[in-house]
Amino acid sequence: MVLVSLTVLYVSLRLTAADPPSELKHGGCIKVNECKCLMRDGSGLIDLGSVADEDGFIQRLKPLPSAPQTPDVLLSFSPCLAFSEPERFGGTDCTGVAVCVSRRIHQDNGFVTQYFNYGKHNGNKFSFTDSEKTLSVSYSMFPDSEPQTVVHYRCSPNRSVTSSVSLSERALLQMWVESPCACPNACALVDVGPGTILLIILCISVTAYFIIGSCALRPFRTSNGVQMAPEDSVWCKICCQLTVRRKQNCSL
Known part of the structure; x- marks a missing residue:
């Protein structure tokens, strides 16, 4: 009798799992x-x-x-x-x-x-x-x-x-x-998060770094020929020009 009851309970549970709510x-x-x-x-x-x-x-x-x-x-x-x-x-x-x-x-x-x-x-x-x-x-x-x-x-x-x-x-x-x-998942609006904003700022900063650095190259002659190198104090001069309001000597 107990075995029959367990069998009926097992079958009922299987039917319930196979037939989810409507x-x-x-x-x-x-x-x-x-x-x-x-x-x-x-x-x-x-x-x-x-x-x-x-x-x-x-x-x-x-x-x-x-x-x-x-x-x-x-x-x-x-x-x-x-x-x-x-x-x-x-x-x-x-x-x-x-x-x-x-x-x-x-x-x-x-x-x-x-x-x-x-x-x-x-x-x-x-x-x-x-x-x-x-x-x-x-x-x-x-x-x-x-x-x-x-x-x-x-x-x-x-x-x-x-x-x-x-x-x-x-x-x-x-x-x-x-x-x-x-329709589901169609025309989803792109959400620009803080990570994307930081990535854009980083890319702009790197691009500006190389552009300004290339404009400040100084040619000089060596035993191997003419070479170009950036000024040692080019970034200091740029910061000085941006921060100093009065006419001052920014040479280092």
Whole structure:
């Protein structure tokens, strides 16, 4: 009886080890921060900063294609950079946001611009669909509130951005972004660390050493012919010229 129980326990443990939990087996995405997502299957890291342009925006004051009858509706979205609109004047709803929609309303002889906050980076949520290879990121006004914007990033060799929203009901804003940089470990941003900076400084110093030294060569005649050698005090003279402000004799 004991032998049968041990056999059943052994088989159960083998089945459990061979059949991991569904969230691990089907992969998915682990949120690293508001801008990065690590794939569970080990395929790499998705960095949303690489999808944006050099200024950090995917859309910057672009007209909403879903509202052709209202051309004065503009959309701005940055996946990693918290921005404010307008830039020079604060106090609007779009202060430190990820998504902002501005709408210009004509009144009398002028116009008034309204700014709508459609989500911030703080508390954004990541969801990855393995079948479609799509990463969906939702943005809310507050960490525990309903999402105002959902951006779908799809790994694709093409580059395109489309959006859809109904401003009359302040409905959910959805964006679809296709980019090769939305693939894991693609278009990774190069991080210049302190080691790289020190290496660059060292290379510049060595280059300057040889250039200045070669310019200070002094020819002299020996029994073997004319030879060239650097001045003994050339580096002292250079330091003297750089440090002495008044006219002094720098000869040693």
